[in-house]
Amino acid sequence: YTPYLGSCSSADASMWSFFTTVAGQDGEVDAEELQRCLTQSGITETYSPFSLETCRIMIAMLDKDYTGKMGFSEFKELWAAINAWKHNFLTVDQDRSGSVEHHELSQAIATMGYRLSPQTLNAIVKRYSKNGRIFFDDYVACCVKLRALTEFFRRRDHLQQGCVNFMYEDFLQGTMTI
Amino acid sequence: YTPYLGSCSSADASMWSFFTTVAGQDGEVDAEELQRCLTQSGITETYSPFSLETCRIMIAMLDKDYTGKMGFSEFKELWAAINAWKHNFLTVDQDRSGSVEHHELSQAIATMGYRLSPQTLNAIVKRYSKNGRIFFDDYVACCVKLRALTEFFRRRDHLQQGCVNFMYEDFLQGTMTI
Numbered sequence: 460y461t462p463y464l465g466s467c468s469s470a471d472a473s474m475w476s477f478f479t480t481v482a483g484q485d486g487e488v489d490a491e492e493l494q495r496c497l498t499q500s501g502i503t504e505t506y507s508p509f510s511l512e513t514c515r516i517m518i519a520m521l522d523k524d525y526t527g528k529m530g531f532s533e534f535k536e537l538w539a540a541i542n543a544w545k546h547n548f549l550t551v552d553q554d555r556s557g558s559v560e561h562h563e564l565s566q567a568i569a570t571m572g573y574r575l576s577p578q579t580l581n582a583i584v585k586r587y588s589k590n591g592r593i594f595f596d597d598y599v600a601c602c603v604k605l606r607a608l609t610e611f612f613r614r615r616d617h618l619q620q621g622c623v624n625f626m627y628e629d630f631l632q633g634t635m636t637i
Numbered sequence: 638y639t640p641y642l643g644s645c646s647s648a649d650a651s652m653w654s655f656f657t658t659v660a661g662q663d664g665e666v667d668a669e670e671l672q673r674c675l676t677q678s679g680i681t682e683t684y685s686p687f688s689l690e691t692c693r694i695m696i697a698m699l700d701k702d703y704t705g706k707m708g709f710s711e712f713k714e715l716w717a718a719i720n721a722w723k724h725n726f727l728t729v730d731q732d733r734s735g736s737v738e739h740h741e742l743s744q745a746i747a748t749m750g751y752r753l754s755p756q757t758l759n760a761i762v763k764r765y766s767k768n769g770r771i772f773f774d775d776y777v778a779c780c781v782k783l784r785a786l787t788e789f790f791r792r793r794d795h796l797q798q799g800c801v802n803f804m805y806e807d808f809l810q811g812t813m814t815i
C-alpha cells in the first residue's frame with residue numbers, strides 16, 4: 460500500500476506528513492532514513508530493497524548544497540523521480556525478465572539521448588549487472604549516475620563541444636560525491 | 638580464523654587453492670564472489686561485512702580490461718590491499734571510536750598526499766559517513782575511489798598541471814565504472 464503514488468489530489472498534504480515522519484527531528488531526510496522509508500513504502504514492490512549506495516546516489520543527485528540530506532521539496536522531487544524510473548524500467552525490460560540486459564540498456568540509453576561507444580556501454584553493463592542482468596536498484600543507480608555525471612560535465616562545457624577542461628579539485632568534488 | 642593473513646611463507650600455494658575455490662568454474666572472481674569470500678574469511682572481523690558496492694569499487698580499481706572480474710594476480714593484489722587498509726584504518730582511527738571522523742579523515746587524506754579544500758572534504762565526509770562516522774566498509778570505498786579517480790585524472794594530466802581536458806566519453810567511462 461503506497462498512499463502517495465498515482466494520486467495527485469490532496470497528495471501534497473499527506474506527502475508533507477509522510478515527509479515529517481521520515482525526516483525525524485532534524486527535519487531532513489538522510490540516506491539511511493530514505494532507505495528505510497523506501498523499503499517500508501513498498502515502492503520497489505517485488506524488487507529487492509534499495510541499497511544504501513543507491514539512496515546516497517539519489518540524494519547526491521538532488522543535493523545542490525552538499526549537505527547529504529533532503530528537505531521537503533527535494534523529497535517530493537525524488538519521489539516523483541523514483542516513480543518515473545519504475546515506469547521506465549518496465550518499458551525497458553521488454554522481454555519481462557525482471558531485469559535489464561545488455562541490448563535493453565543499450566536501447567534505453569539511446570532513447571534517453573546519450574550516445575555511448577560499445578566499449579563504454581560494455582564497461583557500464585559489467586559494473587552494474589549481476590551475471591549480465593541489471594536489477595531495478597542497480598538500474599536506478601546507473602541511470603542517476605549517468606545523468607548526474609553528464610549534467611556535471613555539461614555545466615562546464617560552456618561551448619557545448621563535448622570537451623571540458625577540469626581542475627583536479629573540481630573534477631574530484633563532482634565525481635567523488637555523485 | 639583467517640589463514641591467508643600475516644603469513645608469507647607458503648602463502649602463495651594456499652592462496653591459489655583459496656582463489657580457485659572462490660572463483661568457481663569460470664576461474665575469475667566477480668563482485669558477488671568477492672563479497673561472499675570476504676565475509677566468510679573474517680577479514681573485516683568486528684566490522685560489518687563489505688557492501689557489494691565496495692566490492693565493485695575494489696574490483697574496478699584493479700580491473701584494467703573492464704571485465705568486472707579478477708584473475709589470480711589481481712586477487713592477490715586486492716587481498717594485500719585490504720590488509721593494508723585494515724592497518725591504515727586502525728592508525729587513522731586515533732580515538733579508537735571504531736570509525737573515522739571528519740578530523741581523522743582530514744589528517745589521513747593529507748598523509749596520503751592529497752590536498753583537498755575544506756569544501757571538498759566536507760562533501761566527501763557527508764557522502765561516506767553515517768551520522769558523521771565513516772565505518773571501515775565506506776572508508777575503503779572512499780579511499781579506493783579517491784585513489785582511482787586521482788590516477789584516472791593523472792594519467793591524462795601529461796604536463797602535471799592539475800588540469801585536464803576531457804572528452805565526454807572518456808570522462809564518462811572513467812567515472813561511471815570506478
Ligand SMILES: [Ca+2]
Nearest residue numbers: 482485487488
Ligand atoms: Ca533526518
Ligand SMILES: [Ca+2]
Nearest residue numbers: 552556558560
Ligand atoms: Ca529483460
Ligand SMILES: [Ca+2]
Nearest residue numbers: 730734736738
Ligand atoms: Ca575515530
